[in-house]
Amino acid sequence: MSEEPKVDRLIDARNTFCPGPLMELIRAIREAKVGEIIGVLSSDTGSKRDIPLWVSKTGHKLIGIYEKKGYAEIVVQKMR
């Protein structure tokens, strides 16, 4: 995958279980300003599908999912 974007906020939700990382992201998106980029670190399998689904449903933007060792960084931009 291309170079990883700089995030404005990073949430470490590793070792939390579904739907933990998604819930953490929703909380952060609410607090963030439009345009801010939020990264979620998640070791939970469901989040990699749940978060993109939530993002498209709520009109935000999925920047990418970056696989790391034992977890993924899911990067989302607040659009509205």
Place this chain on the structure above:
Amino acid sequence: MTERLSIIVFSGTVDKLYPVSILASGAVAMGMDVDIFLTFWGLNAFFKDNIKTNTRMSKDFEDMAPLVMQVMKEKNVPSWYDTLKRAKELGKVRIHACSMTLDLLDIKKESLDDIVDDIMGVGEFIETARDSKITLFI
């Protein structure tokens, strides 16, 4: 109008209360409102004095309870109660106590945990569930 998930909670064992709180969280995350109707053993799990200490498991999986509890603890899984509380902070989750169970067992609203919003008759709950996209009985 916001779509809604309705859950009738009849069971009071931890293994069934977990899916209640996790499904409620998922629904809130996906933009749905949630209405939970507590009846019988479900209501019995929402007393102030037992809501956080309940360790009951379904009889059919009782032998697995110690293992499951241990894994949950090791992996720092939040309790079903905390999960439900978080869902409530994040979205519109309303928790109703079944009036019939309360009357039958002489339970006062004050003895129920504050997470419970109000007392409701079955008729009103059915009216609520009528407009729901999803209704579950757990």
